[in-house]
Amino acid sequence: MTIDASRGVQAPPELVQLLTPEGERVEHPDYDIDLTPEEIRGLYRDLVLVRRIDLEAVALQRQGELGIWASLLGQEAAQIGSGRALTDADMAFPTYREHGVAWCRDVDPVKLLGLFRGVNHGGWDPVEHNFHLYTIVIGSQTLHAVGYAMGIQRDGAEAAAIVYFGDGATSQGDVNESFIWASVFNAPVVFFCQNNQWAISEPLEKQSRIPLYRRASGFGFPGIRVDGNDVFACLAVTRQALRNAREGNGPTLIEAYTYRMGAHTTSDDPTRYRVADELEAWKLKDPIERLKAYLFKNQLADQAYFEAIDAEADALGRDVRKRCLEMPDPDPLAIFDHVYAHRHPLMEEEREQFAAYLASFEGSEGR
Amino acid sequence: MRREFKLPDVGEGLTEAEIVRWHVKAGEHVTVNQTIVEIETAKAIVELPSPYEGEVAALLADEGQTVDVGTPIIAIEEGAPDAGPGRTSSVEDLVPSPPAEGAVEPGVHGSPAPKQAAPERQPVLVGYGVKLGAAKRRPRKAPQPSAPAPAPVVPSVPRQRGGVTVLAKPPVRKLAKDLGVDLATLTGTGPQGTITREDVHAAAAPRQAPPVEARPAPAGREERIPVKGVRKATAQAMVASAFTAPHVTEFLQVDVTATMDAVRRLRELPDFAEVKVSPLLLVARALLVAARRHPIVNSAWDEAAQEIVVRHYVNLGIAAATPRGLIVPNIKDAHTLTLPELAAALTTLAETARAGRTQPADMSGGTITITNVGVFGVDAGTPIINPGESAILAFGQVRQLPWVVDGQVVPREVTTLALSFDHRIIDGEQGSLFLRDVGAMLEDPLRMLAWS
Structure with missing residues (x-):
């Protein structure tokens, strides 16, 4: 046996695609999908509405109403495609950018904004939506998801976990540990990596010498790359990976090959590290434009439909803005409410001390 | 209704931004989220969307102007008298609160600090620093007598708790x-x-131990010394140097047995009969020779001109401990002196300093300094560069240490040299070569002759 000098760079990467950037439907032998016109229009509506929510949130940040926002611009298809593949029983573990998946899990967008406005620490009940709280620490949610999946396994439940992370997270120890754990325990989990090409300012070349989906084989489970701007392909591949997981066939790594068209967050300036040409090239692969072209060419929707969706999106944007500005500042004592699930003597003590401190100011009630 | 849009913090902890370009002008109609202005922060150029719909009443900041976060930058007259919920602005909202004039920092007593050209930012771990200014605090209620805190309960009878797990961290x-x-x-x-x-x-303390009372400090326990004169000048110079010149200090242990021999033999020469010959003399000579080989160590940083001034002369500073404090007189044009002249100059300098007769002119214009910390019986330190110079050499005590010579451990006279240099001017290589040369000459004084 000799040392492989190719450093793992072998065949060119394969990409599952069902809808080309021009809006042409293509077949794939392993991953095909049969959707009704209504379902396809539903996907289009999802894509447009989450983009609108995102745009409104960016504007609110620029107006000083949010502390920060991580835009999903360009990644809508990866999130809607995978999010709509989930059953109610499946559990999703997001990063801080999964606004599209949150939409699919029926989380009110205003609740997402609350976190970034600093009025809550994640305003939704993860159990109610089977959508975990946003995780800011890079990659740690992969471990949570694997643990949850092992719980599903032990309960014998008909469900799977899906965990979202980015290309940068694949360099994290947590993610690699979760791969090992999921692999050896055959955990029912889908690793959904949105490779948006940039880990803040760090390009993919600095994360991996091989396509990310090929990493899975080293851990002993399948990996697959999907066109992350193709909502059909994302839906089809994720559905199958989730089905495999539920049926006891273990984890899958899905690399959704996409592009972060905006800044990493509102605190970032991507023009400092990437060239404008790159963005222009990816704009031609826009996830919404290709589906719109498909719908139009196949006469599944007309201009009036698109205008109606746009009007709905604008109304949603206004509604999100209005309700965001109306969100009340929380009671300072609320910070103690969810530290522990049950009453805890230390928490009680600290809460009393803090209440006394607050009462010590002029104009406050109490002593 | 007239609305004013205050410059937001668009990037997690920014305090100001520059107005780059207005996209709208007074009288123009704007809609919600229409781009109105481009601003440049320390992090990015950012377009700001309008939070209001209506007519632009006025632009409140000019292009090119740097504006603090929270300052109103545009006034918009909203179309409808009651346009939805939104916040109600009050006078307090609209008037930016300027930092209080002449605010005195807490902890500073006496006369106010000299007025500074611009308020300095306090460095913080993340972001761009905190602006100085009077912190706004909510007024506290007047203190009320509160019940004394319950004393810790000391059990008089130890209780056996056999079999029960004791709870303790x-x-x-x-x-x-x-x-x-x-x-x-x-x-x-x-x-x-x-x-x-x-x-x-409580359990460990002796039971009968009397409670420790806080007693007023008796006279003489503390003393307050007004900071003035040499102490004040020293403090200012040290702070200025330490916080403007990035210091690097390198150390070198040197076998100076040969130098100590040379000192003894020089003392016997008639040329040196009238002057004091100390190891410092040969250290000074070695430094002068090395400085000629590496002129960059004998230079200065000119911040205003953004130039490095390399001196081709050496005004050799000698740090001197005097009853009034540390002073650093220098020997003008030390590089031109013969060894006996240098010895005489060192003697004069030390005597003048000790007598407190050093003139200000003697202390200005230094180009490089030696500090003879060895006279205090210590080996080394990390000296702080005299302002206006780029290097300082600390000469530690000379003492007998086991040393390996030709594979044998033998007692030798050894000292430690420490060179601090301004890393803006001098790279590690240059500093190291200079220090190595000084060390080499003290190891074998013949090199001083060879390199002179």
């Missing part, structure tokens, strides 16, 4: 072990009967 367990306290004999006063650090201390 690991550090408390360690403390108990260290103090020889048996946790099982204690009753915890913490939550759920947890034994606390205080419980352990």
Whole structure:
């Protein structure tokens, strides 16, 4: 046996695609999908509405109403495609950018904004939506998801976990540990990596010498790359990976090959590290434009439909803005409410001390 | 209704931004989220969307102007008199609060600090610093007599708690072990009967020990020395140097047995009969020779001109401890002096300093400094560069140490040299070569002759 000098760079990467950037439907032998016109229009509506929510949130940040926002611009298809593949029983573990998946899990967008406005620490009940709280620490949610999946396994439940992370997270120890754990325990989990090409300012070349989906084989489970701007392909591949997981066939790594068209967050300036040409090239692969072209060419929707969706999106944007500005500042004592699930003597003590401190100011009630 | 849009913090902890370009002008109609202005922050150029719909009443900041976060930058007259919920603005909202004039920093007594050209930012771990200014605090209620805190309960009778797990955190367990306290004999006063650090201390303290009272410090326990004169000048120079010149200090241990021999032999020469010959003399000479080989160590940083001034002369500073404090007189044009002249100059300098007769002119214009910390019986230090110079050499005590010569451990006379240099000017390589050369000459004084 000799040392492989190719450093793992072998065949060119394969990409599952069902809808080309021009809006042409293509077949794939392993991953095909049969959707009704209504379902396809539903996907289009999802894509447009989450983009609108995102745009409104960016504007609110620029107006000083949010502390920060991580835009999903360009990644809508990866999130809607995978999010709509989930059953109610499946559990999703997001990063801080999964606004599209949150939409699919029926989380009110205003609740997402609350976190970034600093009025809550994640305003939704993860159990109610089977959508975990946003995780800011890079990659740690992969471990949570694997643990949850092992719980599903032990309960014998008909469900799977899906965990979202980015290309940068694949360099994290947590993610690699979760791969090992999921692999050896055959955990029912889908690793959904949105490779948006940039880990803040760090390009993919600095994360991996091989396509990310090929990493899975080293851990002993399948990996697959999907066109992350193709909502059909994302839906089809994720559905199958989730089905495999539920049926006891273990984890899958899905690399959704996409592009972060905006800044990493509102605190970032991507023009400092990437060239404008790159963005222009990816704009031609826009996830919404290709589906719109498909719908139009196949006469599944007309201009009036698109205008109606746009009007709905604008109304949603206004509604999100209005309700965001109306969100009340929380009671300072609320910070103690969810530290522990049950009453805890230390928490009680600290809460009393803090209440006394607050009462010590002029104009406050109490002593 | 007239609305004013205040410059937001668009990037997690920014304090200001520059107005780059207005996209709208007074009288123009704007809609919600229409781009109105481009701003440049320390992080990015950012377009700001309008939060209001209506007519632009006025632009409140000019292009090119740097504006603090929170300052109104545009006024928009909203179309409808009651346009939805939104915040109600008050006078307080619209008037930016300027930092209080002449605000005195807490802890500073006496006369106000000299007025500075611009308020300096306090460095913080993340972001761009905190702006100085009067911190706004909510007024507190007047203090009311409160019940004395309950004294820790010391159990008079140790209680056996056989079989029951004692609740205590690991550090408390360690403390108990260290103090020889048996946790099982204690009753915890913490939550759920947890034994606390205080419980352990209470058990360890002798029972009859009288309570320690806070006594007023008797006269003479503390003394307050007004900072003035040499102390003040030294403090200012040290702070200025340490916080403007990035210091690097390198150390070198040198076998100076040969130098010490040379010192003894020089003393016997008639040329040196009238002057004091000390090891410092040969260190000074070695430094002068090395400075000629590496002129960059004898230079200065000119911040205003953004130039490095390399001096081809050496005004050799010698740090001197005097009853008035540290002063650094220098020997003008030390590079032109013969060895006996240098010895005489060192002697004069030291005597003048000790007598407190050093003139200001003697202390200005230094180009490089030696500090003879060895006279205090220490080996080395990290000296702070005299402002206006780029290097300082500390000469440690000379003492006998076991030294390896030709594979044998033998007693040798050894010293430690420490060179601090301004890393803006001098790279590690240049500093190291200079220090190595000084060391080499002290190891073998013949090199001083060879390199002179």
